[in-house]
Amino acid sequence: MINAPTHASLAEVTAIDTRGRGPLLLLLVAAVAWLVLSGILALIASIQLHSPAFLAEYSWLTHGRTQALRETAFVYGWAANAGLAIGLWILARLGGSSLRALNWTIMGTLFWNLGVAAGLVGIATGDMTSFALLQLPRYVQPLLLVAYAAIAIPGVLAWSGRRMNRTYASQWYIIAALFLLPWLLIAVQSMLFWAPVRGTLQAVAAGWYAQGTWTLWLAPLALAGAYYVVPKVTGRVLPSYEFAPLAFWTLIVIGAWTGGRHLIGGPVPAWIATVAVVASVMVLFHHVVLWLNLRVVFSGTGNAIVFMRFGFVAYLASGVLAAFTAFRGIAAFAQFTFMTPALEMLGLYGAISMFFFGSIYFMMPRLTGQPWASGALVVGHRWLVMLGIAAGIVALVVAGWIQGAALLDPDLAIDAVLERVKPALLASTAAHLILLGANLLLFVNVLQSAWAGCRANLPAGTPFRQPATLEATAS
Amino acid sequence: MKNAPLFFLGLLGAVTFSWAGLVLGSHAQLGKLGPYFDEAESLSFPQPVSGLAARGERVYADLGCAACHTQQVRRPGYGSDQERGWGDRQSVARDYIFRGRPLLGDARIGPDLANLAGRKAGAPKQEELLRFLYLGSKTHAPYRFLFESREIVGQRSIHALEFPDAMMTAPGHEIVPTERARTLAAYLLSLNQSHVYPEARPVPREEPATEAAPAAAEKAGKAEEKP
Numbered sequence: 001m002i003n004a005p006t007h008a009s010l011a012e013v014t015a016i017d018t019r020g021r022g023p024l025l026l027l028l029v030a031a032v033a034w035l036v037l038s039g040i041l042a043l044i045a046s047i048q049l050h051s052p053a054f055l056a057e058y059s060w061l062t063h064g065r066t067q068a069l070r071e072t073a074f075v076y077g078w079a080a081n082a083g084l085a086i087g088l089w090i091l092a093r094l095g096g097s098s099l100r101a102l103n104w105t106i107m108g109t110l111f112w113n114l115g116v117a118a119g120l121v122g123i124a125t126g127d128m129t130s131f132a133l134l135q136l137p138r139y140v141q142p143l144l145l146v147a148y149a150a151i152a153i154p155g156v157l158a159w160s161g162r163r164m165n166r167t168y169a170s171q172w173y174i175i176a177a178l179f180l181l182p183w184l185l186i187a188v189q190s191m192l193f194w195a196p197v198r199g200t201l202q203a204v205a206a207g208w209y210a211q212g213t214w215t216l217w218l219a220p221l222a223l224a225g226a227y228y229v230v231p232k233v234t235g236r237v238l239p240s241y242e243f244a245p246l247a248f249w250t251l252i253v254i255g256a257w258t259g260g261r262h263l264i265g266g267p268v269p270a271w272i273a274t275v276a277v278v279a280s281v282m283v284l285f286h287h288v289v290l291w292l293n294l295r296v297v298f299s300g301t302g303n304a305i306v307f308m309r310f311g312f313v314a315y316l317a318s319g320v321l322a323a324f325t326a327f328r329g330i331a332a333f334a335q336f337t338f339m340t341p342a343l344e345m346l347g348l349y350g351a352i353s354m355f356f357f358g359s360i361y362f363m364m365p366r367l368t369g370q371p372w373a374s375g376a377l378v379v380g381h382r383w384l385v386m387l388g389i390a391a392g393i394v395a396l397v398v399a400g401w402i403q404g405a406a407l408l409d410p411d412l413a414i415d416a417v418l419e420r421v422k423p424a425l426l427a428s429t430a431a432h433l434i435l436l437g438a439n440l441l442l443f444v445n446v447l448q449s450a451w452a453g454c455r456a457n458l459p460a461g462t463p464f465r466q467p468a469t470l471e472a473t474a475s
Numbered sequence: 476m477k478n479a480p481l482f483f484l485g486l487l488g489a490v491t492f493s494w495a496g497l498v499l500g501s502h503a504q505l506g507k508l509g510p511y512f513d514e515a516e517s518l519s520f521p522q523p524v525s526g527l528a529a530r531g532e533r534v535y536a537d538l539g540c541a542a543c544h545t546q547q548v549r550r551p552g553y554g555s556d557q558e559r560g561w562g563d564r565q566s567v568a569r570d571y572i573f574r575g576r577p578l579l580g581d582a583r584i585g586p587d588l589a590n591l592a593g594r595k596a597g598a599p600k601q602e603e604l605l606r607f608l609y610l611g612s613k614t615h616a617p618y619r620f621l622f623e624s625r626e627i628v629g630q631r632s633i634h635a636l637e638f639p640d641a642m643m644t645a646p647g648h649e650i651v652p653t654e655r656a657r658t659l660a661a662y663l664l665s666l667n668q669s670h671v672y673p674e675a676r677p678v679p680r681e682e683p684a685t686e687a688a689p690a691a692a693e694k695a696g697k698a699e700e701k702p
Contacts, residue, residue, distance in 0.1 A: 048616065052612075054616075056616035059618075063616065067539060127537065130537075130541045130578050160479065179483070180490055187490075191498065197498075197502060198572055199508070199568055199574060249489075256489075262581050265553055267568045269505065328553075332549075336581060336583035337582075415614045
């Protein structure tokens with residue numbers, strides 16, 4: 001039912017997309033809003049590293065709290081909302097019918113975001129837990145669990161009610177993410193907050209959870225987007241697709257065992273670190289298969305594929321570097337330095353977020369039935385975000401390298417170590433400024449596109465798929 | 476993966492497997508760890524944490540101190556922890572059994588604090604610590620919100636901070652640490668890992684000359700052959 005040439009971009013939009021438009025756009029707008037907020041907090045935290053007195057008079061912005069706020073807004077604000085939007089959409093498309101029970105998603109989204117907001121206020125006013133990736137005060141965690149389950153209901157229905165019996169890699173990864181996060185949260189909450197385990201066992205449980213959020217939740221959501229978008233955009237069948245289950249199960253079964261990476265040399269049983277080394281190397285098998293499957297990403301053209309390519313390279317690099325830094329000889333040097341935030345940035349920003357950006361650039365025009373509101377903003381965001389991430393990682397790696405070497409020299413006082421790292425930290429602040437600018441561009445573009453998509457009441461339902469028309473509008 | 480129940484069981488199994496292995500495994504090993512009774516001193520270690528220090532631990536956690544300070548000394552020879560005077564032995568699990576929320580930390584932007592009060596160089600004085608928290612340094616933010624400046628009415632508070640430079644305070648005013656500041660200082664001064672448990676005794680460093688060992692073995696062998 002394409003009546004006018006201006007509606008050419010409708011070619012690929014079907015009822016499956018239009019039904020879910022409202023709730024999925026809500027998730028997306030919330031995600032990008034949190035991304036911008038987290039960018040502001042990251043900038044403050046980064047400035048505080050080289051100018052400690054910055055905003056020091058405000059108790060709710062001590063460096064520890066800004067770090068926790070940034071991390072929480074990024075993971076539970078941006079990544080959770082964006083990953084769920086992408087996941088639900090892909091499940092609907094691969095399931096072959098539009099999403100059902102979307103009221104649950106709307107309510108869940110509202111309460112999830114209220115919960116994250118309440119959690120941030122809690123962190124700022126003194127209820128943070130000080131466990132990495134689990135800084136949210138314990139009183140919002142049950143709310144988040146329920147809200148997450150509510151958001152996930154349409155996804156599970158789309159999976160169980162799928163038209164075809166066979167399944168795709170994207171579906172496995174999303175279903176795994178939908179189920180595993182609540183399980184992880186329940187297990188870790190009970191062991192840390194409701195019936196705390198003794199002494200350093202808390203560090204083991206927290207490390208297991210922190211690694212789980214990465215390997216069992218965020219990485220699967222990001223990879224699902226890649227497995228869906230890459231063959232669509234490149235127009236090629238994924239090579240060696242029959243090995244994809246091996247990659248999936250390697251990540252799921254072995255991934256969480258790498259949780260002891262950060263406890264090397266610490267007051268925990270030594271076998272925990274040893275198991276982490278072995279597991280980090282075994283998980284590399286997952287990366288090898290992923291390379292076999294997704295290497296076609298280097299052949300396509302278009303906007304989404306550029307993000308996917310960046311994310312793919314960063315994902316492989318983060319796997320290799322995680323295995324590399326898990327070894328004790330290297331940890332003696334790199335542990336406790338800025339190498340840790342550098343690797344975190346490579347993983348969470350370079351890999352996960354870039355996969356998400358790629359998926360969003362592919363998904364948005366199909367959801368709204370309109371091209372992106374501004375092509376210039378798309379291009380601006382693409383270049384700035386790539387520049388910002390690359391510069392940020394390089395700056396932190398350099399900082400970590402200098403710091404690691406200086407810490408090993410006992411004659412150098414700890415203050416002098418930080419003085420040496422200062423230039424690299426200034427560069428890191430500049431990178432965060434670029435990233436904030438980039439994400440503001442995305443925010444404006446998403447808002448405009450979502451607004452245009454909500455206003456236009458488009459007749460959808462044509463089953464024709466012409467990826468080229470939409471891809472052209474997005475690049 | 477067509478079989479949904481099997482797929483679901485696989486997911487559950489994978490998570491349970493890693494959880495049981497890492498968390499329950501270490502719990503089985505350390506969950507019942509108790510204090511160590513030193514017969515020479517007729518005291519058990521680690522010593523229980525005072526109520527003030529236990530409250531200070533919460534302040535430490537909620538201000539996010541763990542973002543820049545670790546609390547885990549690595550063994551002598553692994554990193555420069557010993558040379559920096561942070562501790563002569565490795566931190567072990569027993570050190571933390573009375574801590575409500577041990578925060579090991581993963582960044583050393585500031586010094587390690589695990590053994591702050593048990594260092595060879597001596598524990599800092601409470602007054603010094605509080606003054607440092609108030610004034611900050613080139614690399615540490617001043618936490619003025621942990622203190623209140625108030626007018627002196629009658630006698631000075633016994634907790635009021637003394638400054639070498641009288642210009643630091645407004646005339647007729649004194650800087651008094653709040654309760655949070657005092658509990659935080661009490662907590663920091665309770666961090667002591669100087670008692671050496673049997674499992675924490677540093678392993679003597681290996682002889683630097685690796686060739687000496689085979690040579691010695693050869694000598695021993697020859698000595699055996701001779702008779």
